[in-house]
Amino acid sequence: MPATHLLLLRGVNVGGKHKLPMKDLASLVAEQGCSDVKTYIQSGNVIATVPPKLAGRLPGLVAKAIQARFGFEVPVVMRSLREIEQVVARNPFLADGKPPEALFVLFLRDLPDSARVSLLDPNRSPGDEFQVRGRDVYLWLATGAAETKLTNAYFDSKLATVSTSRNWRTVTTLLSMMKS
16 A cells, blocks of 8 residues: 655755755655655755655665756655654653754664664754664754754764755644655
8 A cells, every 4th residue: 555755855956956856856756656745945845645666665765766857966764654653752861941943853764783873972962962763863963953063974874874954844844744
């Protein structure tokens, strides 16, 4: 049975680089065999109903189609509705009373090796905190996203995967859209 999924693209429409109109992105995802495709803001968030036979291959198919049509590589990470519900329900920083405007989630493409997770430096960005839970990294960025040293590049290199981040408001809005 088809299920709702969220595709998260990294680095599109940021600073004038990798321009990718959301209308074109929605069409491209539909061309892969998805239905009920909708996007949210310009930073590469796509919600779609995905047939089961396509779910495991969709991120790679979308990335290849973007490369072919627009001429640049874009990492694509995917989560199911259930996974996004769990991300929202399990945010450790909300439970600690941290303000939502300083919360972010880093979505990892792959489950990181526990040995690599244990080597992450909790003091890399003083004042900021992170917790790795499965394929997600919860961030509380007291210094702000522009000032933190807890970057995609840091986690990608240390965890040997690819990631993309979203602020907490975007995560909760995407969940609402997935449920509607």
